[in-house]
Amino acid sequence: ISDDTEPDVHPRMCVLKREEGQGFGFYMSKDAGCRGHVVRQVEPWSSAERGGLKKGDRILEVNEDFVDDKEHSTVRVQASGLKLYLLVLSAQDYEFAVSEGRDLMSLASAYRPIEGCSRPRLCYITKEPGSGLGLSIIPTEGERGRYRLSPVTDGPAERAGVQNGDRLIWINGAMISALSYAALSKMVKKCEDHVTVLVIDSRSEVCYNRMGIPIIPAFAKTHNLPYRPKTLHLTQGPQGYGFFLRQEKLRSGRIAHVLREIDPCSPAETAGMEDGELVLAVNGEQVEDAEHEGVVSKIRQSGQQVTLTTISILGRDYYTQLGISPLLFYEDHIPKREPFPYPPPPHQEGHQNPPHPRLCVVHKEGAGFGFNLGCVQNKPGSYIGQVMMGSAGERAGLCEGDVVVEVNGQNVEDEYFDEVVRLIKEGGTPLSLLVMEGLGYEKLRNARQPIYIQECKSHENYLLKFIYEIISVCSMHDIEN
Numbered sequence: 001i002s003d004d005t006e007p008d009v010h011p012r013m014c015v016l017k018r019e020e021g022q023g024f025g026f027y028m029s030k031d032a033g034c035r036g037h038v039v040r041q042v043e044p045w046s047s048a049e050r051g052g053l054k055k056g057d058r059i060l061e062v063n064e065d066f067v068d069d070k071e072h073s074t075v076r077v078q079a080s081g082l083k084l085y086l087l088v089l090s091a092q093d094y095e096f097a098v099s100e101g102r103d104l105m106s107l108a109s110a111y112r113p114i115e116g117c118s119r120p121r122l123c124y125i126t127k128e129p130g131s132g133l134g135l136s137i138i139p140t141e142g143e144r145g146r147y148r149l150s151p152v153t154d155g156p157a158e159r160a161g162v163q164n165g166d167r168l169i170w171i172n173g174a175m176i177s178a179l180s181y182a183a184l185s186k187m188v189k190k191c192e193d194h195v196t197v198l199v200i201d202s203r204s205e206v207c208y209n210r211m212g213i214p215i216i217p218a219f220a221k222t223h224n225l226p227y228r229p230k231t232l233h234l235t236q237g238p239q240g241y242g243f244f245l246r247q248e249k250l251r252s253g254r255i256a257h258v259l260r261e262i263d264p265c266s267p268a269e270t271a272g273m274e275d276g277e278l279v280l281a282v283n284g285e286q287v288e289d290a291e292h293e294g295v296v297s298k299i300r301q302s303g304q305q306v307t308l309t310t311i312s313i314l315g316r317d318y319y320t321q322l323g324i325s326p327l328l329f330y331e332d333h334i335p336k337r338e339p340f341p342y343p344p345p346p347h348q349e350g351h352q353n354p355p356h357p358r359l360c361v362v363h364k365e366g367a368g369f370g371f372n373l374g375c376v377q378n379k380p381g382s383y384i385g386q387v388m389m390g391s392a393g394e395r396a397g398l399c400e401g402d403v404v405v406e407v408n409g410q411n412v413e414d415e416y417f418d419e420v421v422r423l424i425k426e427g428g429t430p431l432s433l434l435v436m437e438g439l440g441y442e443k444l445r446n447a448r449q450p451i452y453i454q455e456c457k458s459h460e461n462y463l464l465k466f467i468y469e470i471i472s473v474c475s476m477h478d479i480e481n
Contacts (some may be wrong), residue, residue, distance in 0.1 A: 009093045012088050013086070013274075013279065015084075018047045026042045038058060041055060048226055049477075057088040063084070075303045120221070121158070121200070123196070126156055126194075146236075147168040155434050160223055163199075170217065198220060217328065226315075276308060278316050298364075301395060311326050357436040362398070370391020370392045371388065373421060381403065384398050384399065403436050404435055407427060407430075408431065
């Protein structure tokens with residue numbers, strides 16, 4: 001009698017490269033009630049087939065981003081540039097791993113170089129008068145497509161991160177393993193004033209090869225890259241964000257979402273927005289390949305706060321020439337959204353701020369509205385029990401503990417839980433909820449004060465608040481009608 005050994009589960013890295021305007025040649029789906037993203041079809045002679053992708057494979061990572069637990073609509077492969085890096089499991093390995101309760105995220109992260117093995121480096125080298133790139137490329141005798149680098153001390157290449165003895169893997173987006181020394185030299189001479197190379201030290205190269213891990217830009221550290229995406233955190237002011245978003249066709253032929261007409265002293269200008277920048281992501285979600293109306297809708301649905309990831313046109317052209325996405329090396333930090341996007345009104349001497357209801361307009365997404373209802377058993381009234389982080393409900397301004405006052409304009413304070421759920425389901429999208437913080441609600445109820453929509457702070461826009469302020473000013477000056 002001997003112990004059975006568990007079969008090994010090995011992810012595979014598939015590197016897909018496409019031409020501008022073409023697809024990668026595969027289709028994926030996520031079945032209802034099932035986890036994981038399944039490769040349903042791989043087109044013959046496509047980039048996917050050449051990259052080793054197979055029908056039935058389950059996608060664990062897209063460009064080092066773990067996606068197995070993400071909604072299907074958020075997994076965007078077309079925004080990856082001309083190269084796509086997929087970490088996959090075969091259907092058999094995936095089913096076994098799930099049945100055994102394996103942690104798929106840990107399994108994916110294990111597909112990385114071991115400790116002490118350095119990552120490859122992506123280095124941007126600028127030519128200098130008299131010294132050029134400051135770099136010698138030395139072929140390995142008897143081995144086609146293998147080259148060692150020797151940078152000049154304190155020269156452009158060394159300052160860009162190239163070390164003596166580094167192996168050259170990739171140059172300006174092209175793998176050099178199939179290039180002769182003459183072809184490589186010709187390519188370098190054609191470079192105008194700069195070159196971008198992917199290199200790795202010889203010891204780490206052996207480590208990668210032993211583990212069967214490809215040496216690709218997705219695993220690289222960057223040195224001296226000239227263009228970086230940036231994050232803009234905007235909070236809407238009385239006149240909006242202060243910019244226009246237009247769809248334009250660039251000189252390269254790419255259709256892009258371009259930021260234009262930035263108002264002076266606006267939230268956009270204060271956040272560092274510049275005219276002509278391209279929008280790459282909205283609230284951390286890639287939107288380069290999205291329809292323009294969809295991008296505008298995402299910004300509007302974000303409420304009074306939005307986070308945009310942008311890059312200059314020159315920067316986008318640079319990454320396009322390399323065939324990689326500008327978001328590949330970008331660690332976007334999307335801050336946790338404040339539950340109350342509006343600042344409280346100023347204190348009046350001797351008085352506390354009165355509680356205010358809020359009108360939250362929630363647009364249904366793939367995962368639903370993104371909140372759960374709660375209630376006290378056998379009593380009328382409902383409250384927001386849970387709000388999923390990053391969901392439509394959170395972006396609309398819903399907070400845990402909010403009491404639901406109205407559903408699509410219908411008062412539900414005295415309705416039981418089942419009736420409130422029915423109204424929400426039948427109300428369609430967008431869903432308008434008039435809610436109020438629990439403690440403030442109790443104060444008004446105990447004082448027997450009705451809750452009027454004119455008093456609410458709308459998370460969708462300032463219109464109701466503006467009308468209410470006009471009414472207040474008119475009352476102060478005894479102006480009728």
